[in-house]
Amino acid sequence: MTGDPAAVLAAALLLEGAGNTTHTACSTMRGLHVETWTGLAATAYSTHRSGVISTVEDQATDLVSASTILTRYAGELQRGNERIARSREQMVHAWERLRTDPLDLSVYRHLFVSQRDLASAKDVLARQGDLAADELYALVSGDASDLFAFTWPPDGWPETGSLQTVDLSRTILEDSAFDPLGVAQGSIGDCYLLASVMALMQTDQGDQILRDNMRWDDERQGYWVTFFADGKPVTYFVDKGQTSGATEDGGAGVVSVYEAALREHLSFADLDDGGNPAEMLELLTGTQTREYDNPPLGGWSWDEMRNDLSTGDQLVGSTRESDEEDGLWSVEMTRRDEFGHLVTVNKDVVGGHAYTVVRIEDDGSVWLLNPWGPENTADDGGEFRVSAEDFDTIFHTVASTGDGSRD
C-alpha cells in the first residue's frame, strides 16, 4: 500500500472545516445569554451553558488537531512515496546496468544502496503511520467530556457496576499467571467474555493473543486494548477497571482490563446483558469462529470438537435457561478432591450461562470451568465433569476458535 496524499489531505480539510464550524458555534453560544434572568434556575442554566460551551470547544479543538495530524501525515506520505519511487527507479537502473555488464562490480553497491533506501523509506512511512494513529487514538480516548450527561439520561442514574473505579496496575501483564482457575466474575453479566478469556488462557498461544492485544502506556498510565470487529482492529484506552467487575486471583488482572475495554466497545448496558461467546472469541482473536449445536437427529459433533481442542483451539459452551425457580440445573458432577481423587458430588450448572470447555472424554463427558470462579455457590469452583447426557440436556451451543464457517 502506498497511500494517497491528496485523499489524506482532503480528509484533513474536511476535519478542519468541521472544527472551524464547531468553533463558530461556540462563539455564537457565548453570545447567547439572558441578561435579565436571575435566581437559582438562572444560575443552574448559566453553569450548564458554560459546561456545554467548554465541551463543544474541546470537540472543535480535537477536530482541528486531527486535521493537523493528517496534514502532517499527508506531507510525510508525499515525501515517502517520492523517496520510494526514486529508490525503485535507481534499482531498475542498476539492474539494467547489471544486465548490460555483469562484471561491473560498482553496480552491486548501487543495488545495495537503492534497496537499503527503499526499505528505509518504507520503514519511515510505517513509523509515521503508527505515530499518526497513536496521536489520533489519543484525541478520541482523551475525551474527558461528559456531553451526554448534559441531556437527562433516559435510562436513569448509572448502575454501580458501570462506574470505572478500580486501579489497573502497570504490572498486570508481568504479574498475571494467565490461569483460568484464578478468574472470578463480579456482578456484571459478562460470563460470555470471561469464559472466552479463560478459554484462551488454557494455552500458551491463547496467552500470547491476550498479551499481544493489550499494552501499557506509561505516559497515559493505562492500557491500550485491541479487539477485532469484523476482522478489523479497533483499539480502546482504559485506565480503570469496572466497579464490582471481574477479578484475577482476587485483584484486578488481565480480565479486568479486557472487561473495561469491552465496556468501551459495547457500552455498559450491552456488556452487562450477556452475549454470544462465538462473537466474543472473534472479537478477541480476530479469526473466524465456529459454532457447534446439538440438532435433534445429528447430536453434537464430538470428534470435531475434540479435534479442535487437541489442535490448540478453544471451546466455550452456552447453557439453556433452567425451568427451576433458582435458574440452576441440578446435576451429578465429577471433580477432584484435595487429594486428587475423583469424587462425585451433586451440584448445579447455571442456566443461561457460559462455561469454558476444558476437555472432552471419549465417552462424551465434558470437563468444564465456571467463570463464577473459586468457591462459587453453584459448583464450588475448579474443573468439574458432567456426563454426556447432562451436557446434551443443558448445553445448546459450543463456540470454537476452530476453522469453519458459522452455522
Added chain:
Amino acid sequence: MDLIDVDYADMARTAAGFQEVAADLRRITLSGISTAGATYGHAGLAACMAQMLAAFTDRQDASADAAEFIGDTLEVCSAGYKTVDGWGATALDGIRTVLESRGLIP
C-alpha cells in the same frame, strides 16, 4: 402584569439562538472522509480513522443535542414563568378586590 423580573423576549431569542446552533452543528458531516486502507497506505491508521470518525460523530451529535437541550429548557422555563406570572396577577387582582371591598384601599 409581569411579576417575575425576566425579559421573555430575550429568553425566546436566546432559546432560538441555541436551536439554530444545534441545527448548524447537525449540518456538519464527516461521512465524506475515507477509511480505506489504500488512502492512508497504513492499515492501522485506516482502522484508527474509522474508530475516530465514529467517536467524533457521536460527540458531534451529543454537542447538537446539548445545544438543543439548552434552547428547549429556556422555552420550558419561559413558559413556566409566564404561567406563574399569570397566577400571580390573578392572585393580586383577587387580593386587591378583597381589600377594596373592605375599604382598606381606595
